[in-house]
Amino acid sequence: MEKKKTILTLEDENEADYSAISGLCELLIKTGKNYDLSKIRRAYLFARDLHSGQYRKSGEEYISHPIAVAELVAGLELDTDSICAALLHDTLEDCGTRVDLAAINESFGPDVAALVDGLTKLVTIQFEDKEEQHIENLRKMFLAMSKDVRVIFIKLCDRLHNMRTLEAKPDDKRRMTALETMHVYAPLAHRLGMQRIKQQLENLALAYLDPIGYREISDDIERRHDLNKDFLARVREQIHDRLTESGLEFLLSGRVKSVYSIYRKMYEQNKSFEEIYDFYALRVLVNTERECYEVLGIIHDMFKMMPGRFKDYISNPKPNMYKSLHTTVMGRGGIPFEVQIRTHAMHKIAEYGVAAHWKYKSGEESPDDLDNKLAWIAKLIETEDGTRDPDEFMQALKIDIFHDETFVFTPKGDIITLPQGATVIDFAYNIHSEIGNKMVGAKVNGMIVPIDRVLQTGEIVEIITSRSSRGPSRDWLKIVCTGEARTKIRSWFKREKRAENIIIGKAEFDRQVRKIWPQCNEAQRSEAALNVSQRFGFSEPDDMFGAIGYGGISLHKLNPKLTEELERLAKAAGTTTSQPGDQQQSDQKPRRHRSTGGVIIDGVEGCQVKFARCCNPVPGDSIVGFVTQGYGVSIHRIDCKNVRMSMSNPEHQDRWLRAVWDSDPNEKSGRAGAFEAALTITAIDSVRLISDITYALADMRVEVIQLNKNKNGTSEVDVHLNISCRSVEHVNSIISRLRGIRDVNRVVRSGYVD
Numbered sequence: 001m002e003k004k005k006t007i008l009t010l011e012d013e014n015e016a017d018y019s020a021i022s023g024l025c026e027l028l029i030k031t032g033k034n035y036d037l038s039k040i041r042r043a044y045l046f047a048r049d050l051h052s053g054q055y056r057k058s059g060e061e062y063i064s065h066p067i068a069v070a071e072l073v074a075g076l077e078l079d080t081d082s083i084c085a086a087l088l089h090d091t092l093e094d095c096g097t098r099v100d101l102a103a104i105n106e107s108f109g110p111d112v113a114a115l116v117d118g119l120t121k122l123v124t125i126q127f128e129d130k131e132e133q134h135i136e137n138l139r140k141m142f143l144a145m146s147k148d149v150r151v152i153f154i155k156l157c158d159r160l161h162n163m164r165t166l167e168a169k170p171d172d173k174r175r176m177t178a179l180e181t182m183h184v185y186a187p188l189a190h191r192l193g194m195q196r197i198k199q200q201l202e203n204l205a206l207a208y209l210d211p212i213g214y215r216e217i218s219d220d221i222e223r224r225h226d227l228n229k230d231f232l233a234r235v236r237e238q239i240h241d242r243l244t245e246s247g248l249e250f251l252l253s254g255r256v257k258s259v260y261s262i263y264r265k266m267y268e269q270n271k272s273f274e275e276i277y278d279f280y281a282l283r284v285l286v287n288t289e290r291e292c293y294e295v296l297g298i299i300h301d302m303f304k305m306m307p308g309r310f311k312d313y314i315s316n317p318k319p320n321m322y323k324s325l326h327t328t329v330m331g332r333g334g335i336p337f338e339v340q341i342r343t344h345a346m347h348k349i350a351e352y353g354v355a356a357h358w359k360y361k362s363g364e365e366s367p368d369d370l371d372n373k374l375a376w377i378a379k380l381i382e383t384e385d386g387t388r389d390p391d392e393f394m395q396a397l398k399i400d401i402f403h404d405e406t407f408v409f410t411p412k413g414d415i416i417t418l419p420q421g422a423t424v425i426d427f428a429y430n431i432h433s434e435i436g437n438k439m440v441g442a443k444v445n446g447m448i449v450p451i452d453r454v455l456q457t458g459e460i461v462e463i464i465t466s467r468s469s470r471g472p473s474r475d476w477l478k479i480v481c482t483g484e485a486r487t488k489i490r491s492w493f494k495r496e497k498r499a500e501n502i503i504i505g506k507a508e509f510d511r512q513v514r515k516i517w518p519q520c521n522e523a524q525r526s527e528a529a530l531n532v533s534q535r536f537g538f539s540e541p542d543d544m545f546g547a548i549g550y551g552g553i554s555l556h557k558l559n560p561k562l563t564e565e566l567e568r569l570a571k572a573a574g575t576t577t578s579q580p581g582d583q584q585q586s587d588q589k590p591r592r593h594r595s596t597g598g599v600i601i602d603g604v605e606g607c608q609v610k611f612a613r614c615c616n617p618v619p620g621d622s623i624v625g626f627v628t629q630g631y632g633v634s635i636h637r638i639d640c641k642n643v644r645m646s647m648s649n650p651e652h653q654d655r656w657l658r659a660v661w662d663s664d665p666n667e668k669s670g671r672a673g674a675f676e677a678a679l680t681i682t683a684i685d686s687v688r689l690i691s692d693i694t695y696a697l698a699d700m701r702v703e704v705i706q707l708n709k710n711k712n713g714t715s716e717v718d719v720h721l722n723i724s725c726r727s728v729e730h731v732n733s734i735i736s737r738l739r740g741i742r743d744v745n746r747v748v749r750s751g752y753v754d
């Protein structure tokens with residue numbers, strides 16, 4: 001190597017220096033974006049010098065890894081700083097004390113330094129094969145520690161390259177890395193909508209976790225693809241011709257689904273390979289949303305639609321921003337296949353997710369769960385147009401998604417989630433109330449800290465306890481920020497102040513007795529106290545008084561039992577609790593027989609309710625319940641033809657129950673839009689018919705559950721449609737819109753008696 005160098009000119013030497021990143025530079029130039037190549041070259045030289053003498057397990061020079069990661073990052077078309085950070089990402093961790101953040105900051109600026117720092121910190125998160133909750137926290141922590149979305153993108157590329165080269169690692173290391181990839185990295189890529197990276201990660205991980213299963217499925221896919229090659233080619237040609245005829249500008253491609261997605265279906269839904277019919281998918285890319293529905297109409301016109309397999313992710317996008325139309329249809333030879341229809345813009349997002357495009361918008365609310373948070377980033381990082389202010393663009397990447405949460409470790413590596421501002425005391429009570437009550441001090445990252453210390457994400461917290469602790473101090477109530485800690489501290493005081501609580505509780509009890517039965521004597525009151533306390537599960541009345549004293553038993557809970565006891569005692573004494581002229585009100589309201597599903601049924605309480613498929617009742621319809629054998633009560637519309645028939649059958653007569661919709665808004669919430677209605681549309685057939693219907697529904701944000709077109713023996717066709725709706729008013733508004741579609745002659749709800 002040395003020898004070679006001496007015979008090169010200075011210029012040649014430079015060229016030789018950069019030959020390792022010539023592929024990377026080509027990729028960057030191809031994007032057509034304005035990359036600072038000289039900065040990227042400097043970053044490469046910087047990393048190469050630091051990694052010199054280091055080798056990967058495969059025997060390659062270490063620098064090959066950061067270069068490969070930078071190439072993947074270039075594939076996402078991230079900015080210059082991201083490329084530099086990718087090249088430098090392992091310099092802090094793997095090169096020991098030879099370099100520090102300050103040096104990177106000096107040479108490449110604070111942005112690159114922050115990215116490299118973020119990437120290095122993520123290494124400290126240790127994955128262990130644990131339960132789902134732990135893994136979910138791990139994902140959150142990962143995001144919280146990233147601080148900048150670019151850190152996640154680069155980290156995913158780093159992981160992808162590590163997975164591609166995992167073969168060189170020892171066996172146990174491979175398994176752990178593959179598991180971590182499957183449980184932490186792939187789901188994150190999924191939630192960020194980065195399908196392309198997600199699928200590669202899943203497939204690579206599966207190949208290590210279940211090599212036999214992986215091989216079996218990929219062989220099966222290959223076999224079946226060979227078998228159906230002619231069929232699929234024919235179908236593709238047919239679609240191609242029809243779309244060309246219609247004058248659309250489109251891109252048609254076909255692909256076999258990923259090994260992992262089929263693996264999951266087989267094992268999670270317990271299906272055989274033969275039962276998974278949509279192993280093959282055709283994809284049609286068009287220019288506009290309107291054209292997507294047009295193509296859908298053409299596809300449904302050409303092939304028979306498989307019931308329940310139509311998904312409109314354009315009007316109902318997935319939380320990760322995925323938009324597309326999916327439908328599974330049956331080819332002429334009876335072989336089903338899936339068709340995905342979307343615009344080019346939607347496709348880019350489907351492949352690269354949040355990384356595809358961005359623009360900053362302020363003033364958005366930040367929602368609670370992880371999916372919503374990521375969707376929120378997605379919303380901030382708008383997707384539709386290419387115009388963006390570079391400053392705003394940088395801002396958008398530095399969203400602190402978990403600004404309201406803090407993630408810290410226990411000494412064992414468990415992750416504890418606390419609200420922002422949580423202190424050491426909050427942490428202690430989160431672990432266990434006894435840890436909190438016995439706490440005398442704490443260590444953060446190995447150093448003793450005051451117990452009112454506010455915790456930061458990523459810190460390791462250790463609580464020092466002592467048996468001789470005299471318990472929490474009242475001041476702690478002012479320091480803690482979680483309700484949990486406050487409640488636990490209070491309850492400690494309640495326990496400690498038992499004598500006082502009993503006195504307060506007994507006074508309250510006596511007051512209630514006087515209210516219910518003013519004539520009650522001392523002996524009767526004692527007997528009532530004993531009986532009621534036993535009914536609450538206490539061994540003596542003092543325990544109950546104590547509980548009443550600190551609020552553990554509310555009057556709301558006490559009074560019904562106390563009233564019953566006093567009434568019993570009064571009766572035994574030949575009198576009643578309520579005297580003539582008393583204003584006493586009975587607490588018992590007339591009983592409502594409420595059941596699940598927002599329906600009230602006469603004479604039945606809390607039973608299972610289902611909605612009949614023959615008439616699909618929705619709120620607002622007149623309904624009636626039928627007691628099924630073993631499946632609860634089935635709700636029909638009163639005008640359902642099955643009801644007419646069954647009611648005339650004497651054997652069924654006592655199985656019909658009166659039913660009404662529960663108008664209580666609290667009961668209904670959460671079920672809004674959850675009802676299914678069936679419609680029959682009669683129309684003159686045309687190529688546009690299905691696409692017009694689908695488009696009208698999408699425009700009204702109505703979810704389609706099923707859609708089928710049948711010839712009805714006349715010159716017209718019947719379109720059977722199942723949709724999701726909220727109420728009868730909602731259905732009626734949908735019907736009237738559908739009636740306005742050209743060539744549509746009639747729209748009715750299915751299952752009526754005419």
Ligand code: MN
Nearest residue numbers: 065089090158
């Ligand atoms: Mn790396």
